[in-house]
Amino acid sequence: MSATFIEPIPDTARIYVVWHPEYRAGAELARDIFNWFRLPSGYGIPVFYRSAPEGKKGVPPDVDTAKCRRNLIVLLADEHMVADHGWRHWLGGFFTDDGKPAQGILLYPVALHRTAYNLPEKFRALNFIPLQDSKGRGTELAPVSYQQQKDRLLKQLTEAFARLLIASDAAGEEREKVRIFISHAKADSTEKAKALRDYIYRETQLSAFFDENDIALGSQFANVLNSTLERESAALIALQGDRYASRPWCRREVQMFRKPRQLRETLKRTEQANDLGPEGRTVWLTLPVLLIDAMQGETDTLAIPELGSAPMLRWRDQGEPRYIGMLLRDCILRAFHLQSARKIAAALSDDLQHAGARAIINWTPDPLSISLLSARAKQLNGVRPREIVYPAGRLSGQEIDVFEDLFEKTRFRTYGDLQRPTTK
Amino acid sequence: MKKNRAKRGHKSERDHRKAETGEAWPLRDIVVGVSIAKSEDLLVRGMGEEHLREVLRVVCRPLLRHGADLAYGGYFRPFHADSDASQSPEINFTREMLDLIGAEQDEGESGTWIGMLYNYSPWPFCEKITTEDRARWIDTCTFLPVREADAGLAPEECLREAREGVSSPRIAFNKAVVLSAMRRKMVEGMPLPHGGAAGSPEPSSVRTHARIVVGGKVLGSSGIMPGVFEEALTTLEAPKSTPLFVLGGFGGAAAVLADALGSPTDKPLPPEFDRAHYVKPEHGRESSYVLLEQAFEKHDRQKRFPRPEERLRALRDRIRQGRANLKEFLHNGLENHENQRLFDTADAAEAAHYIHLALVRRACQLRES
Numbered sequence: 001m002s003a004t005f006i007e008p009i010p011d012t013a014r015i016y017v018v019w020h021p022e023y024r025a026g027a028e029l030a031r032d033i034f035n036w037f038r039l040p041s042g043y044g045i046p047v048f049y050r051s052a053p054e055g056k057k058g059v060p061p062d063v064d065t066a067k068c069r070r071n072l073i074v075l076l077a078d079e080h081m082v083a084d085h086g087w088r089h090w091l092g093g094f095f096t097d098d099g100k101p102a103q104g105i106l107l108y109p110v111a112l113h114r115t116a117y118n119l120p121e122k123f124r125a126l127n128f129i130p131l132q133d134s135k136g137r138g139t140e141l142a143p144v145s146y147q148q149q150k151d152r153l154l155k156q157l158t159e160a161f162a163r164l165l166i167a168s169d170a171a172g173e174e175r176e177k178v179r180i181f182i183s184h185a186k187a188d189s190t191e192k193a194k195a196l197r198d199y200i201y202r203e204t205q206l207s208a209f210f211d212e213n214d215i216a217l218g219s220q221f222a223n224v225l226n227s228t229l230e231r232e233s234a235a236l237i238a239l240q241g242d243r244y245a246s247r248p249w250c251r252r253e254v255q256m257f258r259k260p261r262q263l264r265e266t267l268k269r270t271e272q273a274n275d276l277g278p279e280g281r282t283v284w285l286t287l288p289v290l291l292i293d294a295m296q297g298e299t300d301t302l303a304i305p306e307l308g309s310a311p312m313l314r315w316r317d318q319g320e321p322r323y324i325g326m327l328l329r330d331c332i333l334r335a336f337h338l339q340s341a342r343k344i345a346a347a348l349s350d351d352l353q354h355a356g357a358r359a360i361i362n363w364t365p366d367p368l369s370i371s372l373l374s375a376r377a378k379q380l381n382g383v384r385p386r387e388i389v390y391p392a393g394r395l396s397g398q399e400i401d402v403f404e405d406l407f408e409k410t411r412f413r414t415y416g417d418l419q420r421p422t423t424k
Numbered sequence: 425m426k427k428n429r430a431k432r433g434h435k436s437e438r439d440h441r442k443a444e445t446g447e448a449w450p451l452r453d454i455v456v457g458v459s460i461a462k463s464e465d466l467l468v469r470g471m472g473e474e475h476l477r478e479v480l481r482v483v484c485r486p487l488l489r490h491g492a493d494l495a496y497g498g499y500f501r502p503f504h505a506d507s508d509a510s511q512s513p514e515i516n517f518t519r520e521m522l523d524l525i526g527a528e529q530d531e532g533e534s535g536t537w538i539g540m541l542y543n544y545s546p547w548p549f550c551e552k553i554t555t556e557d558r559a560r561w562i563d564t565c566t567f568l569p570v571r572e573a574d575a576g577l578a579p580e581e582c583l584r585e586a587r588e589g590v591s592s593p594r595i596a597f598n599k600a601v602v603l604s605a606m607r608r609k610m611v612e613g614m615p616l617p618h619g620g621a622a623g624s625p626e627p628s629s630v631r632t633h634a635r636i637v638v639g640g641k642v643l644g645s646s647g648i649m650p651g652v653f654e655e656a657l658t659t660l661e662a663p664k665s666t667p668l669f670v671l672g673g674f675g676g677a678a679a680v681l682a683d684a685l686g687s688p689t690d691k692p693l694p695p696e697f698d699r700a701h702y703v704k705p706e707h708g709r710e711s712s713y714v715l716l717e718q719a720f721e722k723h724d725r726q727k728r729f730p731r732p733e734e735r736l737r738a739l740r741d742r743i744r745q746g747r748a749n750l751k752e753f754l755h756n757g758l759e760n761h762e763n764q765r766l767f768d769t770a771d772a773a774e775a776a777h778y779i780h781l782a783l784v785r786r787a788c789q790l791r792e793s
Contacts, residue, residue, distance in 0.1 A: 008774055016470070027472065034474050042478050042772075052467035061470065397489070397528065416773045420781075 003413070005420040006347040011046050012339035013070040013165065016063055018050040020087060022080035023112070025146060026051060029076060029153065036154050036329065037161075043364075043393025044333050045072075059090035065104035072161060075109040077116035077128070088120050095122045108160055110153060114141055129156045155325055159205055162328045165335040166234050177207040180327065181233040183253040188241025192294050192315060196237060199320035206324070209233055233257070235327045236289045238307065239315075245302040254306045260284045260361070260373040262380055263342070279345040281356040281381050284373055285338055286363050288330035292323060309366035337362040337391045340415055344389065348418075356381035360415075364394040367406055374407070387411045389418055449491030450784045453791050455542060456487055457495040457610055457632035459655040460517055463639040463676025469770065471674065473515040476639055479674060480520055482772035483636065486780050488528050488539040495542040495632045496521055497606050497655070499549030500557070500567070518543055525564045541565040542630055544610055547572050547602045548586040568614055568630075572598055575605035576728065593719035596646075600716060601729050603647040607654050611635075611662040633790040634667040634756070634783060635659040640677035642696055644712055648732035649739070650696075652677035657739045660746075660753075664793045667756035667786065669779050670763075673770030682767035685747050685754075697740045699733045757782045 017033050019026030034047040050060040063071050073094060081087055094105050099122050101107050109119065111128040117137045131152045132141035144152075162178050180200060184193040193210065200208040209232070236257040244250050264280030291307055294315040311330075313323060341360040345353070352358040359373055365388060374384045388407075392414035403412050460480055462473060484494060500518040521541050528538045543565050545553060550569030558567060572582040577598060586595050613631040640652030647654055659668045672682025680696045695701045702713035713732065720731055730738075746753030750763040758766070758778060766778050783790075 008771070027467075031472060031474060034472065038474075038478075040474065040477065042482065048470035049467060049472060050470060052465075054468050061468070419773070420777050 003411075004348065004350045004352070004418070006344065006418055008419040009340065009343045009347060011068045012343065013045050013072065013336055014068045015045055015047045015072045015074060016050055017047065017074045017076065018060070019076040020078060020080040020084060021051050021053070023076060023078045025149075026076055026078075028146070029150065032150050032154065033074065033157070036158075037332075039393065041393040043391060044329075045336050058086045062090075062093060063105070065102065069104050070106065071104055072164070073105060073107050074157060075107065075119075075123075076112055077109050077119055077123075078112040079115045082113070082115045082118045092120055092122065099125075106164065108157065110156075111141070112149075114138055129153070129160070131156075151321070155321060158325055158328045158332065161332050162234075163205065166331050177205070178235075178328070178331070179207045179209055179233045180324070181209045181236040181253070181257065182239065183236055183250055183257075184239040185241055185244045185247045185250050187243040187247070188239070188294070192241075192292075193239050196239070196320055196323070200324060203321070204324060206328075233287070235287055235331050237323065237327060238289060238291045238304075238310070239294050240291055240304070241294045242296055242299045242301055245304050251304060251306055254289065254304060257287055257289055258306055258308060258310075258369060258372070260286050260369055260376060262376070265380075278348075278353045278356065279342060282348075282353055282358050282360055283338070283341045283345050284359050284361045284377075285334065285341075286361075286369060288327060288334055288363075290323060290327045290330070305368060308368040309364070334362045337415075340391070341389075344415060344418060352387055355383060357383045357385055358387045358389065359385040360389040362391070365390050365403065365412070367402065370403065370407060370410075374410075385410060387413060389413050389415060392416050450787050451487060451539075452491035453493075454491070454633045454783065454787055455493045455495050455630060456484075456783070457497075457635040457655065457659070458484065458517075458521070459497075459635065459637040459640060459652045459678075461498075461640040461651060461676070462515065463641055463674070463679070464643070465675040465679070466639065469673075469675045471770075476674060477515065477520060479638055479671070479772040479775070480517065481524055483638075483671075483776045483779060484521065484524060485528065486776060487783070488525060490780070490784070491539060492783070493539040493542060493630075494521055494525070495544065495610055495630070497544040497546065497603075497610060497651075500543055500545060500553060522561055522564055526561075529563065542568060544568045544570055544606050544614070546570045546606045547575075547598070548583075551585065566616060566630075568617070570602055570606040570609060570614075572602060574609070575602045577601060581723070593715070593722050596712075596716055597719040597723045599646045600648050600719075600732075603651070604654065604729070604735075607647075607658045610655070611658050611666060632659075632666065633793075634669070636669045636671065636779060637678045637681065638671045638676075639674045639679075642677050642680060643702065643706075648716065648730070649736050650677040653681065653739055654735065656681055657735065657742065660742050661738075665755045667782065667790070668754045669756055669758075669766060669775075669782070670754070671769075671775050672767040673775070681743075684743050685750060686764055686767045687747070689744075689748050693740060693743060697736060697743070699736060757786045 015033065015037055017030040019030065030049050030051075038044045038047040050063065053059055054061045063073065065071060075081070075091075094102055094107060096102050107123070107126055109116065109123055109126055109128045111117065111130050115138075116128060117124060131149045132144050166178055182193050182196055184190065197208045197210045200206050236253065238244070238250070238254055261284065262281060263283040263285065264276055266285065289307065289310040291310050291312040292315050293312055295301065311326065313319070313326070341362050345360050348358070356377070359377060361373070363369065370388065378384050386409060388410055390412065400412060403410075458480070460476060462476065466472060466476070488494070496518055498518050501516045525538065525541055541564060545567055547570065550567070550571060553567050553569070572584075573579070581598070583594065583598060586599070610632050613629045615629045616627065635655060637652045637656050640650055642650050645651050656668060656670070659666050670678055670682045670685060672679040672686070677696070680694050684693050684697065703711050705711060717732055720729070750760045751758060754763060756763070762778055766775055769775055
């Protein structure tokens with residue numbers, strides 16, 4: 001089977017970190033944002049910087065909105081940025097004349113100094129991201145260490161980007177809030193699950209599904225869970241205590257969450273699904289799962305094959321910010337890849353695409369999820385995929401070998417492999 | 425080839441490669457020189473060192489996986505055994521390449537060729553490479569020291585040591601001469617330390633078959649001209665036709681080169697190709713370029729070695745002659761508009777596509793040349 005190629009597709013989102021050259025910590029914060037959202041492997045959202053002036057202009061180059069339709073501008077607003085007239089004028093370019101952010105621009109100002117709110121007037125209507133406690137806008141900021149600043153910044157940005165990129169479903173319809181499903185076994189004690197739930201409600205703008213609270217008394221337990229898992233939650237945390245693996249419901253929750261779904265299955269309205277054409281049948285998605293090892297080691301327990309290659313962290317007290325942060329980031333990156341997958345699908349028009357024999361996925365493949373996808377594709381499309389297209393950056397050569405041994409008739413290609421500049 | 429290289433089998437990917445190119449590892453025995461360094465204008469372009477890391481990885485990984493070796497002229501900064509390059513406060517591209525190759529090899533099982541690194545290490549930095557370093561990286565890298573004597577300096581001219589932070593006209597002269605020699609040896613060939621012995625699978629010498637240039641500073645280099653310029657020039661002058669790929673989207677000397685190559689033939693070259701650009705005083709003191717010229721005057725009255733301005737002129741003349749037909753001038757097999765894309769793009773994946781495509785097309789010719 002000869003390979004199909006398409007012209008490179010533009011990025012579906014980009015992050016720009018903006019700081020005044022006099023702000024000393026700017027480069028380091030920018031690098032931290034790069035490492036968090038782009039990841040050193042290049043798996044994530046492209047991140048660029050705007051700080052050094054371009055030639056004699058004295059300000060950085062403009063953001064080219066023609067290259068990408070969604071540019072997330074993180075402004076590290078310190079006193080230098082506020083006081084620099086040239087910069088104030090340049091920052092005005094992010095707005096239209098009527099005071100709204102320009103087409104393709106989404107602004108996230110970060111208050112690094114009490115004077116940050118003195119940015120040009122158009123900024124003052126925006127919700128600034130505070131990294132330090134204060135008594136209100138314009139008041140003195142409480143001192144914090146660099147690490148605390150960084151942690152808060154990444155947390156706030158992650159939540160903000162999650163609201164933007166995943167708080168609507170595949171059809172672009174708004175969800176109420178980004179919802180995290182907390183899967184746990186009551187026999188393991190609910191203390192940690194409650195700690196997670198409480199953290200989510202207390203410290204974030206997310207919501208949690210926790211069976212004790214979120215299933216109304218008398219309702220059909222199974223129906224509520226199915227609906228929540230299949231339609232309403234953005235991510236699942238599996239809190240694995242000693243008894244988790246032996247609980248059928250827990251395993252079912254993971255199984256349902258990890259099930260690959262065709263794009264058309266995720267749309268609420270049938271006519272939307274039908275309008276999609278081959279895209280609806282060839283784009284597949286899964287939602288992220290994070291496994292937290294909360295085992296006490298008191299009993300033997302089985303592994304949970306349904307978890308596949310889900311990332312795992314060990315439970316530690318006060319670890320909630322890290323768990324939620326990592327899970328949300330995974331949500332963001334999957335949403336980002338889903339958009340890319342859709343664009344790739346729309347650009348393809350070969351036989352594989354029309355036959356539904358290609359699967360363009362928004363996650364890093366693992367043997368279990370590919371097996372499930374293959375079976376589901378046979379059921380829905382009448383054919384198993386002969387080509388799987390996935391986002392690059394997280395799969396090692398050894399893992400690719402395993403796939404090619406297990407799925408001999410299937411070719412695995414990255415998004416980038418498919419995109420090749422034509423030589424005309 | 426080294427016996428102990430990791431081998432791994434990509435059955436279906438290998439089958440596809442065979443179907444497309446006739447070979448499972450189409451770039452086997454091809455050595456690709458990489459000139460990459462930070463540039464002064466990286467941040468103006470909206471990038472940092474991490475973007476260069478990404479370019480290196482995205483461009484080099486497919487080459488390695490298709491059997492190519494890499495060559496890099498630069499100093500190797502040893503770290504203690506448990507660290508990797510990403511923990512360093514400052515990027516070191518030799519270490520980045522070693523870590524990249526090591527990661528590719530670690531992930532393999534038997535059956536695959538993964539390329540190696542030839543690290544040309546100029547004096548005085550080569551003196552810091554220890555036996556332990558060589559042992560640690562034995563499966564990943566061959567270190568090729570280029571010493572003062574290798575550059576043609578007489579014994580009485582050799583300093584052997586140059587303490588960091590200490591400078592003198594003699595040190596500046598010797599460093600520059602060694603760098604130039606290193607760059608020539610990369611294209612002309614250099615004997616391998618253990619190659620050619622009876623029964624050894626190692627080749628006896630190594631040279632680069634192609635070169636990629638990215639970034640690179642313009643001012644303040646230790647050589648007779650910006651390193652990327654000199655490596656591009658020696659590539660263009662190579663006795664055997666050697667493809668040159670210029671990635672202009674990441675700033676620095678490579679961007680200046682791209683700008684010159686991509687502009688109309690009647691347009692003047694950028695000022696960076698003129699001596700006047702380098703002789704401006706720096707922070708109220710004599711420029712390092714002027715000091716280097718003075719060092720050449722002092723230590724090379726017989727003119728055994730080419731002068732800085734002479735080499736800059738040679739590059740200038742080549743560009744003027746060659747830019748009307750990029751495909752022939754750069755020998756890289758890409759059409760003019762494809763080279764122009766390489767000059768302009770800041771998309772590492774796009775650059776990697778063009779380079780990979782061109783090298784695979786020409787691999788047989790390059791091996792035989």
